[in-house]
Amino acid sequence: MTNEFPQVLTIAGSDSDGSAGMQADLHTFFIRKTYGMSVLVAAVAGNSYGIHAAETLPLAFIDQQFEVLADDFKIKASKTGMLSDAALIGTVVKAYQTYDFGPLVVDPVITTKHGAQLLENEAFKALKQQLLPLATVATPNFFEAQLLTGRTIQSEADQASAARDIQALGVKNIIVKGWHHQDDQQEVADYVLLADGSDFWLRHSYFDTTHINGTGDTLSATIAAEIAKGQSVANAIRTAHDVTTAAIASEIAVGHQFGPINHWAAQSVN
Ligand code: PXL
Numbered sequence: 001m002t003n004e005f006p007q008v009l010t011i012a013g014s015d016s017d018g019s020a021g022m023q024a025d026l027h028t029f030f031i032r033k034t035y036g037m038s039v040l041v042a043a044v045a046g047n048s049y050g051i052h053a054a055e056t057l058p059l060a061f062i063d064q065q066f067e068v069l070a071d072d073f074k075i076k077a078s079k080t081g082m083l084s085d086a087a088l089i090g091t092v093v094k095a096y097q098t099y100d101f102g103p104l105v106v107d108p109v110i111t112t113k114h115g116a117q118l119l120e121n122e123a124f125k126a127l128k129q130q131l132l133p134l135a136t137v138a139t140p141n142f143f144e145a146q147l148l149t150g151r152t153i154q155s156e157a158d159q160a161s162a163a164r165d166i167q168a169l170g171v172k173n174i175i176v177k178g179w180h181h182q183d184d185q186q187e188v189a190d191y192v193l194l195a196d197g198s199d200f201w202l203r204h205s206y207f208d209t210t211h212i213n214g215t216g217d218t219l220s221a222t223i224a225a226e227i228a229k230g231q232s233v234a235n236a237i238r239t240a241h242d243v244t245t246a247a248i249a250s251e252i253a254v255g256h257q258f259g260p261i262n263h264w265a266a267q268s269v270n
Helices: 021-031 059-072 086-098 121-134 142-149 156-167 215-228 233-249
Strands: 007-015 035-047 050-056 075-080 104-106 173-176 187-193 199-205
Touching (some): 007 021, 021 035, 035 059, 059 086, 075 215, 104 121, 104 215, 121 142, 156 187, 156 199, 173 233, 199 233, 215 233
Parallel strands (some): 007 035, 007 075
Antiparallel strands (some): 035 050, 173 187
16 A cells, blocks of 8 residues: 555644634544644643633653654645644744654634734744744734734735735745624635735635634645645635635534534535
8 A cells, every 4th residue: 555645734732622723623634535643732621612721742742743653654734733832832843844744834823813812922932933934834813913023904905014024934825814803894805925926815705603613723724635635835725715714604503602613514615
């Protein structure tokens, strides 16, 4: 048997409620017909009301997970999720530089979708100075783009400028996700800046739903999966936008408050 089936890796935390983090990544790898692997770095006790506790795994054990995967598999692309302290980011950076895990998609998890900061200062610096320069693609949300650049984003021109500033950190390709600024806003615009300087906008309807857990994970996981299958970065990002939008568009009844997006609804995206 050859070892050629598209294999893709998430370096992420487990979210016990299955809506985000590693679980959302693995659901996504599955619907994109890739074989998903996972280096578990942390675990949170979460439910639809929020995250109640979090633990990081021992760094030596994280190292060992990387080592055994590198010994056996042919991973064609990887992604990172929530990496909440500087030592953990250092461990991931070192492993990524040691082994060949393909192009890296960095979901720079710094804030929740509502702008609340999740990362302490040293980790923020390590993310910006050590991890992002390794990224083939970074997928900041609107708030993360503001924090990474020190800019206030008030217009599409500001959003594009923020992407250029993030590219200057060493990231090759960037999607800066948009935000619905007013309650009555019907459309959200994501800005894509590619390594060659070309750019485009991806626009989608705003869905007024509380079931959006896992949105960022699903977007970045789809990009990694599509790159692992040999797609161009631009096409991977377009597919990821379609998958994520389809998964938000149709709710499933799980949990009492902030529920998951619906990966089954995205299975028909080509
Ligand atoms: O969606 C961001 C995210 C990533 N990783 C873990 C999470 C969350 C959000 O809840 O719990 C483990």
